[in-house]
Amino acid sequence: MSSTDICYLPATEMASRIRRGDLSPVEVVDAHIERIEAHEPDLNAFITLLAEEAREEAKEAERAVQTAEDLGPLHGVPIAVKDLLGKMEGLPHTQGAKPLENVIADETSIAVQRLQDAGAIVVGKTNTPEFGHKGQTDNLLIGETPTPFDLDRTSGGSSGGSAAAVATGMVPIATGSDAGGSCRIPAAACSVFGYCPSFTRVPHVHRPNMFVAPPFYQTGTLSRSVGDAAVMLDVMTGPHPQDPFGLPDDGVDYVAATQRSIEGLDVAYSPDLDGLFPVDPEIRSVIEDSLGAFETLGASVSEVEIGIELTFDELWDAFMDHWSVTMAGINEATKAQHGIDMYGDHRDDLPDSVVEKIEDGRQLGALELGAQQTRITTFYRTIHTLFEEYDLLVTPTLSIEPPSTEYVSGPPEIDGREVPGALGWFLTWPFNFTATPNASIPAGFTDDDLPVGLQIVGPRYHDERVFSASAGFERVTPWDHAYPPL
Template sequence: MTDLDLCYMTATEAVRRFKSKKLSPVELVRALIERAERVESKVNAFTYTFYDRAIDQAKKAEAKYMRTDGRTRPLEGVAIVIKDETTIKGERTTFGSLIFKDNVDSVTAPPAEMIFKAGAIMLARSCAPEFSCAPITHTKLWGTTRTPWNLYYTSGGSSGGSGASLAAGTTTLANGSDIGGSIRIPASACGVYGFKPPYGRNPDAGPFSLDWYNHAGPMGRSVSDVAMLQNVMSGPHPRDIVPVRPKLRIPDKFEGIKGWRIALSVDLDFYEVDSEVVANTKAAAAALRDLGAKVEEVKIGWTKDVKKATWAHLSGLFGAWVSRLIPEHGRKMMPYTREFARRAKKTTLVDFVEGMEIESVMYEKLGALFQTYDLLICPTLALPAIKADADLGDPGMKINGVKIDGYLDWCMTPPFNAMSRCPVMSVPSGFAKSGVPTGLQIVGRPYDDVAVFRAASAYERLRPMYDSDDRRPKL
């Protein structure tokens, strides 16, 4: 096994080898660090790194595995990167902003707390756009993060550093957060797996843990890795009222999906979608048919009003929070952050309530669909990716010759933040001619997480990623 194979090893396989004493956490951590030292300058996935401390922690994990009592934690010795939005006591979290470049946290947010208690080793903090309010990862403070598959294009956002690091082979696991697609967008652009759990499944920090569009979740290079991390991140927490009881555990193994009925929408009824994305989505649907599922194209009944609803929510809550920083710090902020604040000023409480009315109708349509079908599948992004440091306000941005809003019109993710109780996983669906991956969203009925994992696992067995050199980026 080469060092590169180690770097792309799944977390589940790494833990199996740790337990059988065929691999040391020290070997794996050192391989990942050496890989990062070679490729990180190209990808720019990290803010701060903790390499020396990580090696020390790996040595302690190695000692635990060498004992015979079997007392190891679920993520013992597994390397992870933590998003530069998730606070960690005593560490810097900058939120991708010059305003917080010297910020040192006084509390550890629930996602990181649960991950560390499970034994994971933090290699680095992963880059995110300023305040996580952009679908690209580009900031004045940290620069531009790129998909390892083609460095001209974005890694996506806001969990762009997490997706890029996974694809580049510089971490084993990564966490993310998703308020408009921020796990699924980079999962698609980087060719990895990202899960948006249903609202109420995973705890997070306040006040945005109370926002039903907000979801802390796992990212990985395999479905089993995402399941492993999700099982660590989910469940009740004393500092968050939101998570439901009892905790749901995703199983280790899944049966197939023969006989399942799956609805397919290539455009969710109102998106312009690039032809390469359409082709890859239909190819993924064909793979699901090969697994014995019946896949049928459908009309959901959604309209462009969906965009109105999601913008009313995102700008009304998140944009309003950002807008408070404008008077004192506006000049330090990214244009996309100021645009969020500008939209917040134009959003009224009436707009917000009307958005909720639209969301209610959205689920009436989707709920009716789920009476017939077990799952819905659709593209994750309407374009494979956009330029890494794109101007999101560029009026010339188009799909199929039609002008689009660069903020979210190429991202088919926000509707499922509105449908917040529906679990969604983005899985790789193929590649564009540019070499950039495309993604497929697998959408489940409310709180039916296991069905989403079951379908994703069956699909992955037929179309795996990262298991050989030809399915890894050439950096």
């Protein structure tokens, strides 16, 4: 088997071959590191590369196979960890921010530790915009990560490093985080499967303020197959006493869910969230052509009016006010934990977009934030009322092709309509208000051979339903042959 063939194996098959002795963990890790070294100059996917550490772990993994030890479901599989929620004790934890380039983590994140306990080998930490604050992966620390489908276009954000690494065979799976689409946006831009679980399905410890993030931050996955993401979720889920919001273990087998039928499910389709988002006609055409996959699987698909009562600007203001408060809280946390006052002492090392959010967050009053939470409550109620009638909701993930890396905030207009703000080209962030499980799955390609993502949203707690629908879609419309031959 060639090095390239190894690098494009699904993680599940890779782990199975390692357990059988058909593949050596050393051979597997070496193949992936060689691929990273070959393509990293173009993609800039990694902030920190752990080549030698990974090779040492691979030798230990090989010894464990030879001595017939009890092996985890990801034994010997190389993975990447997004350098945001993915802390690793003793290693740099930059969060994509230049002021934090010398910060060393003093603990390992719960999700990362669980993946390592399952046998995964971390080969590096991937690129992210500062604190995951936008839908494009670039920063003042190491720069831009493009999509491998066109190096002049963005990989999306904020998990763009992970998505680009997965799409190019640098790793089969990677962690991401999602606070407004940060797994789903780059999944669509890089033609991989991106998953954002139900709120706190995967626990996380925020310190020093464990209440800073709701309802935004989720730890998620990037993978080339739905089955690989299911294994990751099986490993990462379950409560942790240090997460006050963590969901209890409900015993769901996500791998088994990928084989479950969706026959009889009612799928609601909204092309533009009741007209709130302008959508390029070609994107809409690709999405609507793909919906037949659900009907092939025995589900029914109906275009719907969701009944959203808020304007785009009202939703936008609610989101941005919460983001600004979160960013101001992150600044205070870095002062408390690391003695680094980014806003006060390091403004020149931060993009204007981060400085402005910190400033806005510092000025926002509690009553103003409470008013925005009332708006969020209205949207939450609307979406969960829809799920009283429908089993799933599907939409485009992005309303355009992956935009040029020159667009810091997306293009100025779509289909002749002015783009309503920096969030106007991805339909993901409203569903971070709803605590729902959300996925982006490859739906096809434009005439320019650029990927299009389909967003699948399920009712809260029904992650297994999203996996069943996503895996069924993958069986009917496979995409594993469609990655660019870099």
